[in-house]
Amino acid sequence: MSEIINRLALIEQKLQAVFSPTELEVKDDSYLHIGHEGAKQGGGHYTVRIVSVSFMGKSLLERHRMIYKALAELMLKDIHALKIFAYPA
Protein backbone atom coordinates (compact mmCIF):
# COMPACT_ATOMS: atom_id res chain seq x y z
CA MET A 1 0.00 0.00 0.00
CA SER A 2 2.74 2.44 0.92
CA GLU A 3 4.38 1.77 -2.42
CA ILE A 4 1.21 2.85 -4.15
CA ILE A 5 0.92 6.07 -2.15
CA ASN A 6 4.58 6.81 -2.84
CA ARG A 7 3.99 6.35 -6.53
CA LEU A 8 1.34 9.04 -6.53
CA ALA A 9 3.64 11.37 -4.60
CA LEU A 10 6.48 10.59 -7.00
CA ILE A 11 4.37 11.49 -10.03
CA GLU A 12 3.39 14.78 -8.37
CA GLN A 13 6.97 15.58 -7.41
CA LYS A 14 8.30 15.02 -10.90
CA LEU A 15 5.57 17.09 -12.56
CA GLN A 16 5.99 19.81 -9.95
CA ALA A 17 9.74 19.96 -10.56
CA VAL A 18 9.58 20.05 -14.35
CA PHE A 19 6.54 22.25 -14.99
CA SER A 20 6.07 24.40 -11.86
CA PRO A 21 2.34 24.08 -12.49
CA THR A 22 -0.19 26.61 -11.27
CA GLU A 23 -2.64 23.74 -10.90
CA LEU A 24 -1.83 20.07 -10.46
CA GLU A 25 -4.02 17.14 -9.61
CA VAL A 26 -2.97 13.50 -9.84
CA LYS A 27 -5.54 10.81 -9.25
CA ASP A 28 -5.08 7.09 -8.83
CA ASP A 29 -7.68 5.26 -10.91
CA SER A 30 -6.10 1.84 -10.41
CA TYR A 31 -9.05 0.50 -8.46
CA LEU A 32 -11.14 0.80 -11.64
CA HIS A 33 -8.88 -1.66 -13.40
CA ILE A 34 -8.34 -4.48 -10.92
CA GLY A 35 -7.87 -7.77 -12.76
CA HIS A 36 -7.25 -5.99 -16.05
CA GLU A 37 -4.19 -7.09 -18.04
CA GLY A 38 -2.09 -4.03 -17.27
CA ALA A 39 -3.01 -4.07 -13.59
CA LYS A 40 -1.72 -7.62 -13.29
CA GLN A 41 1.74 -6.42 -14.29
CA GLY A 42 1.69 -4.05 -11.35
CA GLY A 43 1.44 -0.76 -13.22
CA GLY A 44 -1.13 1.75 -12.04
CA HIS A 45 -3.75 3.82 -13.86
CA TYR A 46 -3.53 7.54 -13.21
CA THR A 47 -5.16 10.76 -14.29
CA VAL A 48 -3.15 13.97 -14.41
CA ARG A 49 -4.70 17.40 -14.68
CA ILE A 50 -2.06 20.05 -15.01
CA VAL A 51 -1.95 23.75 -15.85
CA SER A 52 1.40 25.33 -16.58
CA VAL A 53 2.97 28.15 -18.59
CA SER A 54 5.23 25.45 -20.07
CA PHE A 55 2.35 24.37 -22.27
CA MET A 56 1.81 27.75 -23.90
CA GLY A 57 2.06 27.50 -27.67
CA LYS A 58 2.39 23.71 -27.54
CA SER A 59 0.13 21.34 -29.44
CA LEU A 60 -1.73 18.58 -27.60
CA LEU A 61 0.77 16.08 -28.92
CA GLU A 62 3.70 18.14 -27.67
CA ARG A 63 2.14 18.63 -24.23
CA HIS A 64 1.59 14.92 -23.81
CA ARG A 65 5.11 14.15 -24.99
CA MET A 66 6.51 16.61 -22.44
CA ILE A 67 4.62 14.87 -19.65
CA TYR A 68 5.58 11.37 -20.79
CA LYS A 69 9.18 12.54 -20.91
CA ALA A 70 9.04 13.99 -17.40
CA LEU A 71 7.65 10.68 -16.16
CA ALA A 72 9.80 8.47 -18.42
CA GLU A 73 11.28 6.33 -15.62
CA LEU A 74 7.85 5.70 -14.15
CA MET A 75 6.33 4.88 -17.53
CA LEU A 76 8.51 1.76 -17.72
CA LYS A 77 6.87 -0.09 -14.87
CA ASP A 78 4.93 2.00 -12.36
CA ILE A 79 2.50 3.61 -14.76
CA HIS A 80 0.46 1.40 -17.03
CA ALA A 81 -1.93 4.07 -18.21
CA LEU A 82 -2.03 7.82 -17.89
CA LYS A 83 -4.96 10.04 -18.71
CA ILE A 84 -3.67 13.53 -19.40
CA PHE A 85 -5.42 16.88 -19.29
CA ALA A 86 -2.76 19.53 -19.86
CA TYR A 87 -3.55 23.18 -20.36
CA PRO A 88 -1.48 26.34 -20.74
CA ALA A 89 -1.68 28.77 -17.83
Add this chain to the structure above:
Amino acid sequence: METLAKIKQQIESNSIILYMKGTPEQPQCGFSEQAVRLLMACGKKFAFINILENPDIRQQLPQYANWPTFPQLYVKGELIGGCDIMTELYQQGELQQILDQIETQSD
Protein backbone atom coordinates in the same frame (compact mmCIF):
# COMPACT_ATOMS: atom_id res chain seq x y z
CA MET B 1 10.36 -8.01 -42.83
CA GLU B 2 12.18 -6.09 -40.17
CA THR B 3 9.79 -4.64 -37.59
CA LEU B 4 10.59 -0.98 -38.14
CA ALA B 5 10.28 -1.35 -41.91
CA LYS B 6 6.95 -3.08 -41.35
CA ILE B 7 5.70 -0.25 -39.12
CA LYS B 8 6.77 2.41 -41.62
CA GLN B 9 5.04 0.57 -44.43
CA GLN B 10 1.82 0.21 -42.42
CA ILE B 11 1.76 3.88 -41.50
CA GLU B 12 2.56 5.05 -45.00
CA SER B 13 0.16 2.79 -46.85
CA ASN B 14 -2.91 3.39 -44.67
CA SER B 15 -4.27 6.91 -44.47
CA ILE B 16 -5.94 6.11 -41.13
CA ILE B 17 -4.40 3.44 -38.94
CA LEU B 18 -4.96 2.63 -35.30
CA TYR B 19 -2.50 0.61 -33.24
CA MET B 20 -4.63 -0.90 -30.53
CA LYS B 21 -5.07 -3.69 -28.02
CA GLY B 22 -7.49 -6.19 -29.50
CA THR B 23 -9.67 -5.60 -32.54
CA PRO B 24 -12.42 -3.05 -33.26
CA GLU B 25 -14.95 -5.85 -32.70
CA GLN B 26 -13.26 -7.03 -29.53
CA PRO B 27 -11.08 -4.36 -27.99
CA GLN B 28 -9.02 -5.60 -25.05
CA CYS B 29 -8.59 -2.26 -23.31
CA GLY B 30 -10.94 0.59 -22.45
CA PHE B 31 -8.74 3.20 -24.09
CA SER B 32 -8.54 1.26 -27.34
CA GLU B 33 -12.29 0.75 -27.19
CA GLN B 34 -12.83 4.48 -26.82
CA ALA B 35 -10.49 5.20 -29.76
CA VAL B 36 -12.47 2.83 -31.98
CA ARG B 37 -15.74 4.41 -30.87
CA LEU B 38 -14.49 7.89 -31.78
CA LEU B 39 -13.33 6.84 -35.25
CA MET B 40 -16.66 5.14 -35.85
CA ALA B 41 -18.51 8.22 -34.65
CA CYS B 42 -16.65 10.14 -37.34
CA GLY B 43 -17.91 7.60 -39.87
CA LYS B 44 -14.49 6.65 -41.15
CA LYS B 45 -13.04 3.36 -42.25
CA PHE B 46 -9.66 2.71 -40.72
CA ALA B 47 -6.93 0.11 -40.68
CA PHE B 48 -5.85 -1.37 -37.39
CA ILE B 49 -3.04 -3.43 -35.94
CA ASN B 50 -3.67 -5.56 -32.87
CA ILE B 51 -0.46 -5.09 -30.90
CA LEU B 52 -1.33 -7.97 -28.58
CA GLU B 53 -0.79 -10.26 -31.56
CA ASN B 54 2.28 -8.36 -32.75
CA PRO B 55 4.65 -8.27 -29.79
CA ASP B 56 7.50 -6.98 -31.95
CA ILE B 57 5.47 -3.93 -32.96
CA ARG B 58 4.26 -3.46 -29.40
CA GLN B 59 7.86 -3.36 -28.29
CA GLN B 60 9.34 -1.16 -30.99
CA LEU B 61 6.63 1.32 -31.96
CA PRO B 62 6.76 3.37 -28.72
CA GLN B 63 10.41 4.17 -29.29
CA TYR B 64 9.98 4.85 -32.99
CA ALA B 65 6.99 7.10 -32.33
CA ASN B 66 8.35 8.70 -29.17
CA TRP B 67 5.03 7.78 -27.61
CA PRO B 68 4.93 5.25 -24.76
CA THR B 69 1.34 4.02 -24.73
CA PHE B 70 -1.41 2.50 -26.85
CA PRO B 71 -3.68 3.14 -28.67
CA GLN B 72 -1.89 5.31 -31.23
CA LEU B 73 -3.69 6.93 -34.14
CA TYR B 74 -1.86 7.84 -37.35
CA VAL B 75 -3.41 9.92 -40.10
CA LYS B 76 -1.52 10.31 -43.36
CA GLY B 77 1.67 9.07 -41.78
CA GLU B 78 1.51 11.39 -38.82
CA LEU B 79 0.90 10.54 -35.17
CA ILE B 80 -2.23 12.29 -33.96
CA GLY B 81 -2.06 10.91 -30.44
CA GLY B 82 -3.68 8.48 -28.05
CA CYS B 83 -7.13 8.17 -26.58
CA ASP B 84 -7.11 11.44 -24.59
CA ILE B 85 -6.01 13.55 -27.54
CA MET B 86 -8.51 11.85 -29.84
CA THR B 87 -11.26 12.55 -27.30
CA GLU B 88 -10.28 16.19 -26.93
CA LEU B 89 -10.03 16.66 -30.70
CA TYR B 90 -13.35 14.92 -31.20
CA GLN B 91 -15.10 17.16 -28.68
CA GLN B 92 -13.78 20.21 -30.49
CA GLY B 93 -14.86 18.82 -33.87
CA GLU B 94 -11.25 18.70 -35.00
CA LEU B 95 -10.96 14.95 -35.30
CA GLN B 96 -13.73 15.00 -37.89
CA GLN B 97 -11.92 17.80 -39.75
CA ILE B 98 -8.62 15.95 -39.74
CA LEU B 99 -10.27 12.81 -41.06
CA ASP B 100 -12.39 14.67 -43.62
CA GLN B 101 -9.27 16.24 -45.12
CA ILE B 102 -8.10 12.85 -46.32
CA GLU B 103 -11.11 12.39 -48.54
CA THR B 104 -10.84 15.80 -50.12
CA GLN B 105 -7.17 15.26 -50.87
CA SER B 106 -7.29 11.73 -52.16
CA ASP B 107 -8.21 11.02 -55.77
